[in-house]
Amino acid sequence: MEPAAVTPDLSSDMTAVAVQTARKELDQLWSRGTEFLGTEYAILAGAMSWVSERNLVAAISNAGGFGVIACGAMTPELLEKEIAGTQSLTSKPFGVNLITMHPQLDDLVQVCLRAGVGHIVLAGGIPPSAAIRAAKDGGARVVAFSPALVLAKRLIRMGVDALVIEGAEAGGHVGPVSLTVLAQEILPHVTDVPVFVAGGIARGDAIVGFLEQGASGAQLGTRFAAAAESIAHPRFKEAFVRAAARDAMTSVQLDPRFPVIPVRGLVNEGSRSFLVHQAETLRRFQSEELTKEEAQLEIEHFWAGALRRAVIDGDVENGSVMAGQSVGMVKSIQPVKDIIEELVGQAVGALVKRGARRGE
Structure with missing residues (x-):
């Protein structure tokens, strides 16, 4: 496949030959990720409840990335409809994110398999061995999240086909360790399966840095949440555009x-x-x-329905406006295609500049 036309983030003195060479280098750097996902770019979309539905997922896949449906609390019947709706909008590969604590997890896996979904992402805890086996026996590839090296090795032994390591910079539910540390802890020691990095990523040159450390690709959520194709309320997207990185804070425990x-x-x-x-x-x-x-339930119930209020109803003052620290780099509401082209252009630009410094 010929590389798509991408306008890199370059100065005028950088030649077309240098750009072409850098693009080939980028293709090589993330070839394991693109091969695994079946995509042109190893850019995986984070699954965001109420946001990662058919329209955004299809737009990401159509633009050369890999969209992922956020199943969340959907019933098997609703997920079946969402998958079918996505398939009506794209013929490109996409995945489905299932929460391991869902009471109907086994049924949801079967829904994905019957629909021909090629990648199932199991999130929200250590996935049950039975779910991994069922997905793989049905022909799907399984992706899981690992917040530590010891768990990464355990998940590989359990049979997962790829890992996502997500740093505390990410939006939504997060762990305590930054991606910078996780990458150093995990990437040098996990080579059995592709590893995708996530958390705080908003630029292509940052992606290149992680690819050179051994990552196979990157997962982004925050930038796509504010995309033109996202069904999020305009006030939700505008809050992203206005925000600085320091505005995205984790919930406080008293x-x-x-x-x-x-x-x-x-x-x-x-x-x-x-x-x-x-x-x-x-x-x-x-x-x-x-x-x-009773007190614990009072605390836990405070945010019930709060994400929907923010994303769908636009109540960005009282709802839960989940966003990663990369929100400070969301400067406008862009079409997905432009976001991905910008990321690839920045990645190519970084490689061109590196080649120039080495005299290539």
């Missing part, structure tokens, strides 16, 4: 007796109210108005 799952999103009235709510719930617990179990 008392270790009442755990709060770390979720990164834009600070707003909702996040400030959550602190007040926690403090009031703790007061009620300490005064014995609530049992410990």
